[in-house]
Amino acid sequence: MSEPRRNGSGRLRADNLSVAYGRTVVLRDVTLEIPETTFTALLGPNGSGKSTTLRAFAGLVRPSGGSVRLDGRSISTLPHRQIALRVGVLAQGPQAPEGLTVAELVQQGRFPHQTLFSRWSSLDEAACDLALSLTGMRDLASRPLDSLSGGQRQRAWIAMTLAQETGILLLDEPTTYLDLAHQIEVMELIAMLVRDHKKTVVAVLHDINQAARYADHIALLAAGRLVALGSARSVLTAETIDQVFGVPAMVMDDPVTGAPMCVPLSRAVPVRDLGRAS
Amino acid sequence: MIRVMFFLAAASVALLLSALVQGDYPVSFADVTKFFTRDPSLGVEVKMIVGDLRLPRALTAFAVGAALAVAGAITQSVLRNPLAEPGLLGINSGAAFAAMVAIVSLRDVRPGLLPILAFTGAMIMALAIHILALRRGNSSMRIILIGIGLSSLAGAGANLISAFGDVDRVQRAMVWLAGSVHGSDWADVAGILVWAVPAMGLAWLARRQLDAIVFSDAIVRSLGMPIDRVRALLMLLCALLSAAAVSVAGLVGFVGLIAPHLARRLVGRGHAELLPVAGLIGGLLVMAADLIGRVVIIPAELPAGIVTALVGAPVFGWMMWRRRYV
Numbered sequence: 001m002s003e004p005r006r007n008g009s010g011r012l013r014a015d016n017l018s019v020a021y022g023r024t025v026v027l028r029d030v031t032l033e034i035p036e037t038t039f040t041a042l043l044g045p046n047g048s049g050k051s052t053t054l055r056a057f058a059g060l061v062r063p064s065g066g067s068v069r070l071d072g073r074s075i076s077t078l079p080h081r082q083i084a085l086r087v088g089v090l091a092q093g094p095q096a097p098e099g100l101t102v103a104e105l106v107q108q109g110r111f112p113h114q115t116l117f118s119r120w121s122s123l124d125e126a127a128c129d130l131a132l133s134l135t136g137m138r139d140l141a142s143r144p145l146d147s148l149s150g151g152q153r154q155r156a157w158i159a160m161t162l163a164q165e166t167g168i169l170l171l172d173e174p175t176t177y178l179d180l181a182h183q184i185e186v187m188e189l190i191a192m193l194v195r196d197h198k199k200t201v202v203a204v205l206h207d208i209n210q211a212a213r214y215a216d217h218i219a220l221l222a223a224g225r226l227v228a229l230g231s232a233r234s235v236l237t238a239e240t241i242d243q244v245f246g247v248p249a250m251v252m253d254d255p256v257t258g259a260p261m262c263v264p265l266s267r268a269v270p271v272r273d274l275g276r277a278s
Numbered sequence: 279m280i281r282v283m284f285f286l287a288a289a290s291v292a293l294l295l296s297a298l299v300q301g302d303y304p305v306s307f308a309d310v311t312k313f314f315t316r317d318p319s320l321g322v323e324v325k326m327i328v329g330d331l332r333l334p335r336a337l338t339a340f341a342v343g344a345a346l347a348v349a350g351a352i353t354q355s356v357l358r359n360p361l362a363e364p365g366l367l368g369i370n371s372g373a374a375f376a377a378m379v380a381i382v383s384l385r386d387v388r389p390g391l392l393p394i395l396a397f398t399g400a401m402i403m404a405l406a407i408h409i410l411a412l413r414r415g416n417s418s419m420r421i422i423l424i425g426i427g428l429s430s431l432a433g434a435g436a437n438l439i440s441a442f443g444d445v446d447r448v449q450r451a452m453v454w455l456a457g458s459v460h461g462s463d464w465a466d467v468a469g470i471l472v473w474a475v476p477a478m479g480l481a482w483l484a485r486r487q488l489d490a491i492v493f494s495d496a497i498v499r500s501l502g503m504p505i506d507r508v509r510a511l512l513m514l515l516c517a518l519l520s521a522a523a524v525s526v527a528g529l530v531g532f533v534g535l536i537a538p539h540l541a542r543r544l545v546g547r548g549h550a551e552l553l554p555v556a557g558l559i560g561g562l563l564v565m566a567a568d569l570i571g572r573v574v575i576i577p578a579e580l581p582a583g584i585v586t587a588l589v590g591a592p593v594f595g596w597m598m599w600r601r602r603y604v
Contacts, residue, residue: 055496058500059499060496060499060500079502079504080499080502080503080504081502081503082502083500083502084500084501084502085502087500088500089496089497089500091494091496091497091500094493094494094497095493095494096492096493097358097360097492097547098360099542099546099547100492100547104489104546104547104548107489108489108490108493108501109501111486111490111501111502111503112501112502114486116483117483164501
C-alpha cells in the first residue's frame, strides 16, 4: 500500500467531463485542469454546475461522459480510500450528530489512514493537533459542535478535512451563511494553506470579489459549461459577468489589493456620474 | 471508561447473584456459594434450581439484553436516527410471523425447533428489506420506510393467522412472543451466544466505520468508506444480533433503544467504548426486568418483555420530551 502523501499536492483534471442526474444534464463537456499548489475558485450562478464539478473531482458522482483524472488515473477506477488519502472534501452545509465534540469530529479525518487492526497513533494525534491549531480551534476542541457559532463550526469542519492530510482540498461553499468577519477568516485560512502548506485548493464561492482577491485562478461556469478560466484579471470582465450572471456591472480595481472588483449597476437606485470609469 | 465498565460488570455480577437467590423457592447466599464451589453437601433440589433453572435463565436474559443493546447502537448509528431501534429493520415482525406460523399452523413443533424458525423468519425479513432498499442505493430513509412497510405486512399476516387459528395455540404463540426468558436452559444460552459473540466481535472491529457512518453519505464517501457495502454488512450484523435475541426470548422491546442512549450519556459517542458499555447496560436491564417480573407477583410471572415495555415506554416518552426543541 502506498504511503499517504503528506504535503505534496496532486494533479486533478477533467477532460470533456459531462455529468447527468437521471436525464438532466448538469455539466457538459468541461475540460479543466487544476494547477497544483494554487487556489482555484469555481464561480457561477446557482445551478451552473459548480458543486457538481467539485463532486466529480472528489469521485462522488460518476461522469456520464469524459473523465476526471487524479495524478493521471481515472478517478472512477480508484478505490475510495486511495482517493480519500489524496483528496479532502468539505461538503456543503455538513451536519453532525448532536453532542459531537470538535475533537471527535476532527479525528474522523484520520479515517482513511487507518486499517481494521491499526491503533490510533502519534501520527494521527499530530495530524489532528496541527489541523486544530491551523484553524485556531485548539481551545474549542472539547466543545460540542452545536454549542459553537457558525464560523467556528465551519472551521471545525475544515479542521477535519485538514486532519485527512491530503494534498488537494475541495471546499463546497465554505463561506456561505457566515458573517463577513468569518468569511474573511475562512478565506485567509485558505490562502495561508496554499501559500505555507502547499495545498491545492478548489472552492465553490459566491462572492466574486472575495474570489478575485484570494484565488489564483477562477473558473467561471454557466449552465453546465465552462465559460472562462484563468487569473481574476483575465476572467472577470464586465462582459463575462454580464454573460454569466446576467448582471450588468462595472469592474474596477480593488483599492486595497489592486485585484479586479466587480460592482453591479442598478436600475432602481440612481447611479452617479460614471464618467471616470472605463 | 474503565471505571464505568468495572462498575457495570460489578453490578451485573451482583444482579446475577440476587437472581439466583430470589424467587418462588428460597435459596440462600450460602447455597449459591456452595453451588459455585461445587460443595457436595448442597441439596439436589437447590442444585437443580440454581444450576438448571435460574443460572441459564439469568445468563440468557443478560445475553439477550446485550445483543439487543449492541444491535440498537448499530442501528442508531447506521440509520443516523437516535430514536431508531432494531425493530425498525423488520426483524421483530419477521420472527413474530415465523413463530406464529410455526406454533399455530404446524402440527407439534418441537420446542428446540422454534428458535431456529424464528431466527430464520427474522433473517429473511431483514434480507428482504435490504434487497428492496438496495435497488436505488440503501439510504437510511429508504431502509426505515421499507422496514415499516414490510413489518406491517408481516404483522397483518400474523394477525390473520391468529384470528383463524386454534385459540390455545394462538395463546401459546402470544406468550412466546411476549418476550420471556422463562424456561430458558443451557441450550438457549448456547443458542444465542453462538450468534451474538461473533457478531459483537465484528461490530467492535467495525467501530471506526460506525464512528464515521453517522455523517451524511457524501462525507462518509469522501472519507474513503465504501458506504453501501459497509452499511449492508453492519445491517447484517444487527439482524443477526436481534434475530438471535428474538429467537430465544421473543419480543423484548425498548432495550435496543434505551441502552445505547444510557451508554452514550456515560461514555460519549465513540463506538470503541459505546458498544461494550451499551452491551453491559442492555444485559443488566433485561436481567433486572426478568428478576422483577419473576418476584413481583409470585407465584405468577410477568414476562421480561412486558417489564421492559412498562419501564421503557415512559423513558422513551421522556427522551422525546427532552428533544422537543430539536
